[in-house]
Amino acid sequence: MRESLYIGIMSGTSLDGVDAALVDFNSSTPSLVQTYFLAYDKYLREQLLALNQAGYDELHRAALLSNKLSRSYADAVEGLLGKSGISSQSITAIGCHGQTVRHCPQSESAYSIQLGNAALLAELTGITVVADFRNRDIAAGGQGAPLVPAFHQVMFGRPEKHRIIVNIGGIANITSLSPKGEVIGFDCGPGNILMDAWCLQHKGSIYDHNGSWAETGCIIPGLLEALLAFSFFSLPPPKSTGREMFNSEWLKSYLHGKESPKDVQATLLRLSVEAIAQSIKFHFPEVEEIYLCGGGARNGKLVAELEAALPGKSVNLTDMLGIDADWMEAFAFAWLAKQTISKVPGNLPSVTGAQGHRILGAIYTA
Known part of the structure; x- marks a missing residue:
């Protein structure tokens, strides 16, 4: 052995x-x-x-x-x-x-x-x-x-740089690796979970490849505002979540049934973006480098919107740090x-x- x-x-x-x-x-x-x-x-x-x-x-x-x-x-x-x-x-x-x-x-x-x-x-x-x-x-x-933030600290923590690792899986979570303090990490909200469920329901596909379907829709401002007002988003860390909180029934409770499916998909993508971006801007405004991993990191539409929501920040994949x-x-x-x-x-x-x-x-x- x-x-x-x-x-x-x-x-x-x-x-x-x-x-x-x-x-x-x-x-x-x-x-x-x-x-x-x-x-x-x-x-x-x-x-x-x-x-x-x-x-x-x-x-x-x-x-x-x-x-x-x-x-x-x-x-x-x-x-x-x-x-x-x-x-x-x-x-x-x-x-x-x-x-x-x-x-x-x-x-x-x-x-x-x-x-x-x-x-x-x-x-x-x-x-x-x-x-x-x-x-x-x-x-x-x-x-x-x-639990992964402890691993992020060992692999990516640097005494001279403030880095954030964002894992965009079913749920999105953030690890803050600051040289000035202890590691902070928490779930910030849905990553792919709602988009995947909506795509399966309306397109028969288990995910929206590269955000191409969301790209064809328009964000519904009132729906996005209502979703972001959900109490989880304003909870302070430590916090974690899953399908018990963010699921199709939760989403259905915010819909009147006349929305265009592609517009809902565009709104759900924006919800994931805002959950990540607002968490970073509120808790870690001084961050220098942001690195993405998880399946959502391969969603070109989501990544582009996240970059736009975090102007002046360096946003890259963890591939650049040596881990795919x-x-x-x-x-x-x-x-x-x-x-x-x-x-x-x-x-x-x-x-x-x-x-x-x-x-x-x-x-x-x-």
């Missing part, structure tokens, strides 16, 4: 599929060795989406989906290792975030549920698995998310697995609100 090799697995709120990244931590600068993407089939995507809301026989359905997900994760690991030519015996551990179906961190009875049978994944792959990263932080009074924007979170969960195996804390109390640093995750040995 090469103790420096870890695999990170991420399947995010967008429900597009499984990202698997093979990472080498042999040097002071970790390197991305190989990547692999396994798309969810339509049935799995629909079943996962259905579990985000209360329904019939949820426990049974969740258990079955956890097993199915773990088999998909194992398939992704097999594809990743086959692509890299590296054997499973060379891997120290897999860091698997799991598929979030409920995230309710803001109540006295806070909880977060990620589906995935880590024991089965360890059995199928023959590799030690680290999973259940969020709940240790929640037990310590934190929100359990976002598409693989940031999978890379991060390989790092988080290494933290756990090394018995080193993986959370940042300044980000999640936890009472202190904690070693995250549960270990399932091969």
Whole structure:
């Protein structure tokens, strides 16, 4: 076994599929060795989406989906290792975030549920698995998310520059890496989640490629204003969110039903832009550099509008920092697995609100 090799697995709120990244931590600068993407089939995507809301026989359905997900994760690991030519015996551990179906961190009875049978994944792959990263932080009074800012700090923090990393996944979140203070990170609102759902409903496509459909529409000012008035946007950090808050039913409550679908899509894109831009301008007006990652970073229309909303700021992809924007979170969960195996804390109390640093995750040995 090469103790420096870890695999990170991420399947995010967008429900597009499984990202698997093979990472080498042999040097002071970790390197991305190989990547692999396994798309969810339509049935799995629909079943996962259905579990985000209360329904019939949820426990049974969740258990079955956890097993199915773990088999998909194992398939992704097999594809990743086959692509890299590296054997499973060379891997120290897999860091698997799991598929979030409920995230309710803001109540006295806070909880977060990620589906995935880590024991089965360890059995199928023959590799030690680290999973259940969020709940240790929640037990310590934190929100359990976002967790990636700790990784951003290690990889991108610089004593002479104030940088912001914006992950635009299903939910958009921000990491502020200031040389003058502690790391701040929080979810700022919807990234792709509402746009994807609206596009699927009206176009039959799981996402709006490059924002081309939104490009044909016009922003509805009254709708945008109403959406931005939602209470989450004015909450101070720490804060995190998910489909429980931003979903099709939430959007429907703001619509009268006569809007042009393409205009709604244009408005939803602008909502994501404003959620990010207003957060940056309010909390970090002095920031020098902004770097984007996640699926939304490949949406040309969204990126162009974000640049326009942040005049005078440098906006680029994290590719320029050495990590492909598409693989940031999978890379991060390989790092988080290494933290756990090394018995080193993986959370940042300044980000999640936890009472202190904690070693995250549960270990399932091969």
